[in-house]
Amino acid sequence: MEHTNRQINGPDDFLEIAVKAAKLAGQIIVEHLGKISKKDIDLKKASDFVTIADKESEKVIIDTIKKYFPDHLFLAEESLKERGGETYRWIIDPLDGTTNYIHGYPVFSISIALEYREEIIVGVILDPLRNELFWTEKGAGAYLNCAPAEVSKVNLSESLVTTGFPFRNKEMIDTYMKLFKNIFLKVSDMRRAGSAALDLAYLACGRCDGFFELGLSPWDIAAGSLLIKEAGGIVTDFGGGTHYLKTGNIVAGNPAIHKEMLREVKNVFEGVIDK
Helix, strand or coil, X not given: CCCCCCCCCCHHHHHHHHHHHHHHHHHHHHHHCXXXXXXXXXXXXXXXXXXXXXXXXXHHHHHHHHHHCCCCEEEECCCCECCCCCCEEEEEEEEECHHHHHHCCCCCEEEEEEEECCXXXXXXXXXXXXXXXXXEECCXXXXXXXEEECCCCCCHHHCEEEECCCCCCHHHHHHHHHHHHHHHCCCCEEECCCCHHHHHHHHHCCCCCEEEECCCCHHHHHHHHXXXXXXXXXXXXXXXXXXXXHHCCEXXXXXXXXXXXXXXXXXXXXXXXXX
16 A cells, blocks of 8 residues: 555545545544543533544544545535535544543544545545554455455354444434344344444454444444445445445444344334434
């Protein structure tokens, strides 16, 4: 991915610039870790926080990409919300797992995806604490640092499934917990770590085997969804379709367990919410 002393201006460079932007953002996030005070934290809405680290991370990502691709659009969690279409649009989560970050809980990440004509073509997720870079380009496979990444092959009863609670949709908690229980009884174990992007990256490299969540935003799942597909996994919305970036409802897994997970989701949520 590293190239020097040459002009950067074409499609072959999208991944390189995404990685560069993620690493610069990672430096900012690590520098602020453990130094965030109350004055550095804003409440966007209930249980949804933004810190100075989120804002500075997002700024350096956008500024870095704009330097090379000034005509591209952006959908970023804390600032720009430009509509996509027939051109390139970057979908950015500058700090996924902000609540973890505020508490010093070391599970958070940076997620950068590039969309072209409403299709994700580049995905990068960085864990800045562990220096783990998960990256992919459409049609080129998925990678963790320099090693190829693949989803696992375990069946549902052997699987480790990750999820997140619907903190933006707390009125759905009873229905959600019914689904949680139904899946928990069929798998080996479950985890809720607090960074959807990192959960998806872990699924892509076989550290966990399935993932489901309700009410996410596009920047939470854009990069991770491509990583999983390029690693051999399956990603759908709650109805089994491909509209997870629009609905925010996602079921992902290796091919051995996705169908069974989706069945459980449909049994609980069909007719209750948008797919």
